[in-house]
Amino acid sequence: MELSITTTRSRQLRKISALVFVFACFLSGTAVAKQTPEEKAQAKEEKAAAKEAAEKAKLPQVFVSEPYLELATGPGRGYPVFHVVEREQSVDVLYRRTDWFKVRDERGVEGWARANDMRRTKLADGSPFVFNLGDRAGFTSHVWEIGIGGGDYGGANLINAYGAYSLTDNMKVEITLSQYLGNSSNGYKAEAGILHVLFPEWRISPILELGTGVVLVEPRATIVLPNDRTDQTAYAGVGARFYLTRRFFLRADYRWHTIFTSRDDNQELEEWKVQIACFF
């Protein structure tokens, strides 16, 4: 290994270490900036500015209706609780990350509240604070889903990612991007189609698919056909979705592809794949 390192290599390494140093400086810079003790007046001004900004942004305000609301230092169950907001006090909801809400209480203390606790808070008019939860109901009815997976495309290995937007609970439009790696050719595919979920409320639900797209075929160097080519493709498919837990589900598909080649005959290919996906 050491033999292979030439002077150019060591120069490159030096370049990299310089880059790492810049990164480290950046990191420590943010730390130093935080560490320097700021004047109280400045802090107050900042707080006032933050309050103003909050009012401008019209953050949703909720009221604690349970005896107290716990605030943790981070959005995870391992982070310690450092503050509690009492009953009847309000918190501004800044944003949400996974199942945690970043909130600010009346005194300007910011922390992370668990979604399960936030469900028990009330809006100013006394109505419950409603938001989507990652559960079975969400699996039935949601807006977006994304997934990644792999499978087989006419004998080639397939790597796949997709995103879908729900028009209704049953009908979705989806975009699939994939790469396949075979013995005779490699290539990429981009497809758009519609997806019909037959029984969205079932834990295991069959799906039907129909779509079209383009496929870029790159024959491997040893094969006679040297030129890359782009062809249109269309597919029909069947599959199933299986709800796992929280926001996750599995999706398995079987698709029949027809590739409209520039040759006399169209090419027909079969594809199957398994993907892990989530909805939000």
Added chain:
Amino acid sequence: MESANRLLLLAAVVCATLMFSGCALFRRDKPVEPQQTEEQAAAEEEAEDADSTPPRVIDPNVARRKIKTPKIDNENWEIGVGAGFMSIEDFGTSSTYAGQISYHVTEDFFFRADLGQSTAGKTSFETLGGNIELLTGDERRFTYYSLSLGYNFLPGEVFLGRKLAMNSGFYTLVGIGSVKFAGDNRLTLNLGAGFRVLPTDWLAIHIGVQDRVFNSDLLGEDKVTNNIETLLSATVFF
């Protein structure tokens, strides 16, 4: 006989009268106000009914409460860039640059996509053999991407000095992807782990290592190669 019967009947009637009126006799000392108040209330009700609309059992004009869903900003996406080293098996260690995007599904799991590029060095065979070049300049480019599922574990805090605490956490990655190297694409399996520090809630600094495993026959025999990438990256949540 007849008079005796009449006497008996009379006695029975008297007894019955006494018995039935007995309750009233015993309770005579108690006031009979409840009866009076009931009568009064009835009279009052009648008076009220006379000058107001007839009584309604159900008010049909109940305002339906709208359940509002306040718009909450979701910050589950994380995007960033990084730089580091890529140790390409048989081709030495080179610098690498990569971009990454993650979607945090739950507090435990996330999806992550990586895209990076490095340039392979020379094999020891090339270095020792003089002018032998296994690959042309373009073929030495090592471009890779991967789609992974990540798992967060060991959440914690790091302390810088007395006053500053930053959230941190470890994560593991497993996924599939592809690498374009030496004029060919190869399917890769990637396994990795990383450490994430969050100076603020929207900024994260990662130090991560990923092994990108693929089959290669570049040096004559088909073998599994391990290509280890070490990356320092900065990401922002949005």
